[in-house]
C-alpha cells in the first residue's frame with residue numbers, strides 16, 4: 001500500500017493530500033504535529049465517521065478530574081509491572097500523553113505512538129510520536145508496528161457510537177499485536193452518561209460485557225481494580241489473542257494452604273523453601289506465584305511427589321470432561337452458565353506434570369468446597385456441579401471412577417462475579433492412587 005493511502009486509512013487525509021513523505025512519519029511527533037492542522041484533520045475525521053462536533057474534540061483536562069487523577073499512579077504502576085522492558089506501544093486515546101510519557105520515564109517503553117482525536121500533547125519528546133485521527137476511521141493494518149497496545153478508557157466511548165465497530169477495533173488490535181491493555185466504563189458506575197446507557201443496552205453486567213467484548217482473547221489477566229466515579233470501579237486487563245508457551249519464569253513466592261472448607265478459614269501462608277517444611281503441606285499441594293518473561297503473573301497449584309503424577313492426571317481428566325460440558329452448555333440456548341469457568345489445567349513445567357493455573361486475583365477471593373454448595377450457589381449452579389459429580393470417567397492409567405467419590409469440587413467466586421471450578425482430590429482418592437504404587 002502506498003504511504004499516502006496508508007495515511008488516508010489512518011484518517012490523516014490532510015497529511016496525505018499535502019503529500020507527506022514516508023520518512024516524516026517516523027521522524028518524531030513534531031513533524032506530524034507541526035505539519036497537521038488539527039482543526040482541519042478533526043473536521044475531516046468527523047465527516048468520515050459521522051461524529052458530532054463535540055465527539056471530534058479530544059477530552060481536555062482529563063487528568064484534572066479528581067476521579068482520573070487519584071488512580072493515575074496506580075494504573076501506571078500496574079502497567080509498568082506488566083509491560084516487557086524496552087517495548088514499543090501504541091497508545092490509542094492517549095489524551096495529553098501522560099501515561100505513555102510516564103512509562104518512557106520509567107524506562108519501560110522505548111517508544112510510544114499516541115493516537116487521539118486532537119493534538120493536546122503535554123509531553124513532547126522524541127520517543128513519543130503523536131498521530132491525530134479517529135480510531136473508528138482507521139484501518140488497523142495501517143497502524144504503526146508495536147509490541148502491544150494501550151486502549152485505556154476509550155472503548156466505552158466507541159461502543160456508544162457503534163458496538164460493532166468497537167468490537168472490530170478490539171478484535172483487529174488483538175489479532176495484530178501481541179497484547180492489549182484495556183480498561184473501560186463499568187456497570188458499577190451509576191451516573192447517567194451516554195456510554196453508560198449504551199453498555200446497559202447491550203449487556204446486563206460487567207462479566208457479561210467482558211465475556212462478549214473479549215471473546216477473541218484466549219488469555220485475560222486482571223491487573224488492577226480501581227475506584228471510578230460514584231463508588232463504582234473499573235478493571236485494568238491485559239489481553240492476549242494467542243497464549244504463549246510458558247517456558248521462562250521465576251517463582252515470586254510459594255504458599256501452602258490452611259486446611260478448612262469455610263471461606264474464612266481458608267488462607268495461603270507464604271513459605272520459604274518447600275524442602276525445609278517439617279511435614280508435607282495440607283493436601284500435599286503448594287501454590288506458587290510465578291512471573292513469566294512477558295511479565296505476566298500466574299498462580300500455579302503443584303502436587304508434591306510422590307502423589308503428583310497420578311493425582312494430577314486425574315484432575316486433568318476431570319477438567320477435560322467439565323470443560324467440554326461447560327462449553328456445550330454455554331453454546332446452548334439456556335446460557336445459564338456463562339459466568340462459570342474452570343481453572344486451566346496445563347502440562348507445566350514439563351509434559352509429565354499437570355498443574356492448575358489461575359488468574360492472578362483468584363486466590364484472593366473467597367474459595368469454598370463443593371460440600372458447602374448450598375450456602376453459596378443457586379439452583380442452577382448446584383445442578384451443574386451435581387451433574388459433574390455423578391459422572392463416570394475413565395482416566396489415564398486408572399480404573400473408571402465416579403468423580404463424587406474421588407474429589408471435592410472447589411468453587412471460587414471472584415470479585416468480578418465469575419465463578420471458577422477447581423477439583424480437590426480427597427484422601428480416599430489418594431489412597432486409591434497409592435495402592436497403585438504411585
Ligand SMILES: C[S@@+](CC[C@H](N)C(=O)[O-])C[C@H]1O[C@@H](n2cnc3c(N)ncnc32)[C@H](O)[C@@H]1O
Pocket residue numbers: 057058059062092093094095096099115116117118133134135136151152153154157158
Ligand atoms: C477518558 S480519556 C482516557 C485517556 C487515557 N487513555 C487514560 O486512560 O488515562 C479518553 C481519550 O480517548 C480519546 N478518544 C475518544 N474517542 C476517540 C476516538 N474515536 N479516536 C481516538 N481517540 C478517541 C479522547 O479524546 C480522550 O483523550
